[in-house]
Amino acid sequence: MSALLEIERLEVGFGGRTSAVRGASLTVERGETHCLVGESGCGKSVTALAIMNLLARGGHRTAQRLTFQDEDLLKLDDRGMARLRGNAMAMIFQEPMTSLNPAYTIGSQMTEVMRRHKKVSQRVATDRAADLLGRVGITAPGLRLGQFPHQLSGGLRQRVMIAMALMCEPQLLIADEPTTALDVTVQAQILRLLAQLQRDLGLGLLLITHDLGIVARIAHRVSVMYAGEVVESAATAQLFADPKHPYTQGLLRCVPVPGKQRQDEPLGSIPGTVPRIGPGFEGCGFRDRCSFADATCAHTVPHQTAAPGHDYLCRLAP
Amino acid sequence: MTATTTLPAIELKSVGKTFRVSGGILGKDRHVVAVDGVSFAVAPGGVLGVVGESGCGKSTLARLILGLLTPDSGDIAVEGQRIVDMDRKARARLIQPVFQDPFSSLNPLTRVRDIVAMPLQAQGTFSRAEIAKRVDEMLERVGLPGEMGNRLPAELSGGQRQRVAIARALVLRPRIVVCDEPTSALDVSVQAQILNLLAELRRDLGLTYLFISHNLAVVEHVASEVAVMYLGRIVEKRPTQALFHQPEHPYTQALLASVLTPEPGLGVPDVGLGDVMPDPANIPPGCRFHPRCPVAEPRCSTQMPPLRPRPGGGVECLLAS
Numbered sequence: 001m002s003a004l005l006e007i008e009r010l011e012v013g014f015g016g017r018t019s020a021v022r023g024a025s026l027t028v029e030r031g032e033t034h035c036l037v038g039e040s041g042c043g044k045s046v047t048a049l050a051i052m053n054l055l056a057r058g059g060h061r062t063a064q065r066l067t068f069q070d071e072d073l074l075k076l077d078d079r080g081m082a083r084l085r086g087n088a089m090a091m092i093f094q095e096p097m098t099s100l101n102p103a104y105t106i107g108s109q110m111t112e113v114m115r116r117h118k119k120v121s122q123r124v125a126t127d128r129a130a131d132l133l134g135r136v137g138i139t140a141p142g143l144r145l146g147q148f149p150h151q152l153s154g155g156l157r158q159r160v161m162i163a164m165a166l167m168c169e170p171q172l173l174i175a176d177e178p179t180t181a182l183d184v185t186v187q188a189q190i191l192r193l194l195a196q197l198q199r200d201l202g203l204g205l206l207l208i209t210h211d212l213g214i215v216a217r218i219a220h221r222v223s224v225m226y227a228g229e230v231v232e233s234a235a236t237a238q239l240f241a242d243p244k245h246p247y248t249q250g251l252l253r254c255v256p257v258p259g260k261q262r263q264d265e266p267l268g269s270i271p272g273t274v275p276r277i278g279p280g281f282e283g284c285g286f287r288d289r290c291s292f293a294d295a296t297c298a299h300t301v302p303h304q305t306a307a308p309g310h311d312y313l314c315r316l317a318p
Numbered sequence: 319m320t321a322t323t324t325l326p327a328i329e330l331k332s333v334g335k336t337f338r339v340s341g342g343i344l345g346k347d348r349h350v351v352a353v354d355g356v357s358f359a360v361a362p363g364g365v366l367g368v369v370g371e372s373g374c375g376k377s378t379l380a381r382l383i384l385g386l387l388t389p390d391s392g393d394i395a396v397e398g399q400r401i402v403d404m405d406r407k408a409r410a411r412l413i414q415p416v417f418q419d420p421f422s423s424l425n426p427l428t429r430v431r432d433i434v435a436m437p438l439q440a441q442g443t444f445s446r447a448e449i450a451k452r453v454d455e456m457l458e459r460v461g462l463p464g465e466m467g468n469r470l471p472a473e474l475s476g477g478q479r480q481r482v483a484i485a486r487a488l489v490l491r492p493r494i495v496v497c498d499e500p501t502s503a504l505d506v507s508v509q510a511q512i513l514n515l516l517a518e519l520r521r522d523l524g525l526t527y528l529f530i531s532h533n534l535a536v537v538e539h540v541a542s543e544v545a546v547m548y549l550g551r552i553v554e555k556r557p558t559q560a561l562f563h564q565p566e567h568p569y570t571q572a573l574l575a576s577v578l579t580p581e582p583g584l585g586v587p588d589v590g591l592g593d594v595m596p597d598p599a600n601i602p603p604g605c606r607f608h609p610r611c612p613v614a615e616p617r618c619s620t621q622m623p624p625l626r627p628r629p630g631g632g633v634e635c636l637l638a639s
């Protein structure tokens with residue numbers, strides 16, 4: 001059986017000027033938490049939006065393969081995508097207020113999603129909504145159903161978003177920085193919840209984040225993105241123990257770890273900044289920041305395999 | 319001078335600040351308690367880290383110390399001088415801010431060189447040649463040499479903009495810098511560059527920092543002592559090592575437990591806080607943490623915990639001995 005979600009050589013451009021995603025490949029297996037990690041602007045959100053066919057105007061996607069449960073998403077028309085979205089594949093965004101309508105109660109928004117996709121009564125939908133609010137750790141779900149989004153705290157809204165995404169029992173959940181706007185204590189609660197639901201429901205979870213701490217704690221597999229490309233992909237323990245790409249290695253050195261750091265020593269850092277990349281760019285996107293760069297890095301860089309399931313994009317030998 | 323006779327760089331005594339927020343047409347006005355009975359002292363050359371959740375009063379504390387807000391009660395002194403008694407120019411020579419958002423804190427129409435020159439010009443005592451020389455030195459010092467000075471903020475990355483903000487803060491050679499989430503808007507690789515720069519500048523220039531962050535790992539790396547804020551109060555303050563190794567307050571423990579270090583296989587811990595959110599317009603009686611405290615006792619909802627002194631600080635919890 002093929003994977004739940006398969007992406008091969010995804011390209012996304014905006015108006016012929018920016019190449020936001022450049023040949024990114026990744027797969028999400030059933031029951032797997034796959035983290036897509038990378039710095040601001042590297043193309044994580046655009047990848048998610050391209051999968052859901054929700055790119056902003058002017059955005060254009062192409063791919064060698066883009067399938068969900070073996071269905072070719074590139075061939076689906078708008079109606080076909082609308083049938084999947086919020087149903088078999090659901091998405092959670094960083095800022096819940098962008099996807100909650102301030103004019104409707106939590107209850108009506110949650111039941112509407114379900115009634116759009118499934119032939120169920122209002123009663124059944126309301127029961128499911130209350131049940132899911134309870135499951136995501138919200139006390140007094142009955143009361144919450146009647147409230148409006150602005151009456152809830154950020155952490156509660158994000159729980160509501162998760163519950164809403166689960167209304168139609170999706171196979172795939174894409175969560176784009178679902179906890180970045182939250183306090184660390186609330187973040188820990190929400191992530192714990194996501195990990196638990198993922199296990200209990202056997203979801204495929206594509207979790208987008210820039211936080212390596214989150215990746216380490218909940219991912220089964222990690223893909224590291226840099227300047228529009230997936231530069232390394234491996235099982236989580238493998239990636240943290242034996243990163244191959246110089247960018248991944250640098251990134252891991254930058255993260256301050258409580259109890260592990262000497263105060264009088266500087267943190268590891270990666271000099272320079274992410275380059276702006278347009279169409280026609282060639283070679284390794286990391287080369288002006290890489291201490292291993294040589295002349296060959298300005299030309300096409302090979303995909304290499306360090307171990308089964310551990311791939312990276314760099315000229316350096318494993 | 320010995321440590322005991324040195325004036326603290328920053329000293330707060332029972333400082334309080336409450337905001338009145340209009341309740342709209344029907345609602346009653348609400349009183350938001352942002353800072354409540356805060357006292358501490360920071361020794362010259364020290365770095366006090368301040369941590370706590372969003373809305374707990376960290377930025378209000380920063381603005382009070384900078385003299386941008388007036389406290390309702392208590393006293394704030396910087397190098398022995400009451401901040402409210404100082405005129406703006408004198409204050410600017412002594413204490414300077416670096417704020418979180420490098421995108422909104424710089425005028426988009428002003429070139430980098432002129433942004434950094436502004437505090438010198440405002441003093442009215444520096445010649446043009448002297449200003450030019452100091453600005454060049456400062457830009458070089460923060461890693462923005464040469465033509466970078468001629469750019470506009472929009473032509474810089476987030477990290478470079480934060481370097482401009484640091485240059486602007488240091489160009490008057492102040493003694494104290496208040497950093498309010500200076501790296502929160504930045505990516506980790508750039509955050510590391512900026513933290514290293516701040517550490518180097520502090521060492522070389524003998525600065526004192528008040529360093530606000532919600533990122534405990536960052537605070538551990540830069541601070542010599544740490545204050546944990548909860549709903550306007552400092553509930554625990556200790557030297558950094560002690561706080562990170564033997565946190566005493568249940569809230570400090572929960573905060574530390576929430577830090578997801580990049581260690582695969584550990585999973586996400588249960589921090590045991592439930593879904594009640596703190597509301598600064600509605601401070602609970604007794605210990606203000608009791609609605610979320612996993613080890614609260616009945617007396618915690620009526621009795622206000624006293625400060626239990628500890629070396630270099632103290633803890634406010636009824637269970638602390």
Ligand SMILES: Nc1ncnc2c1ncn2[C@@H]1O[C@H](COP(=O)(O)OP(=O)(O)OP(=O)(O)O)[C@@H](O)[C@H]1O
Nearest residue numbers: 337339350352371372373374375376377378379598
């Ligand atoms: N000018 C103001 N008028 C009314 N309320 C205010 C004002 N400034 C701050 N507050 C309120 O005071 C409380 C403390 O705010 P403050 O900005 O100090 O929090 P913080 O700890 O810096 O939070 P964050 O981590 O989100 O930056 C909050 O409830 C805030 O909404």
Ligand SMILES: Nc1ncnc2c1ncn2[C@@H]1O[C@H](COP(=O)(O)OP(=O)(O)O)[C@@H](O)[C@H]1O
Nearest residue numbers: 014018020039040041042043044045046047056
């Ligand atoms: N609507 C758009 N129009 C033009 N460029 C865009 C648009 N959305 C994103 N981009 C660009 O695509 C790149 C990747 O963005 P994004 O996927 O949002 O990054 P992140 O990894 O932070 O989620 C960035 O250079 C961004 O500026």
Ligand code: SF4
Nearest residue numbers: 284287290297314315
């Ligand atoms: S391909 Fe070259 S520049 Fe790119 S990461 Fe590898 S060594 Fe560095």
Ligand code: SF4
Nearest residue numbers: 605608611618635636
């Ligand atoms: S005083 Fe009581 S409620 Fe407050 S922190 Fe201590 S144990 Fe918890």
Ligand SMILES: [Mg+2]
Nearest residue numbers: 044045046177
């Ligand atoms: Mg994004």
Ligand SMILES: [Mg+2]
Nearest residue numbers: 376377378498
């Ligand atoms: Mg703040």
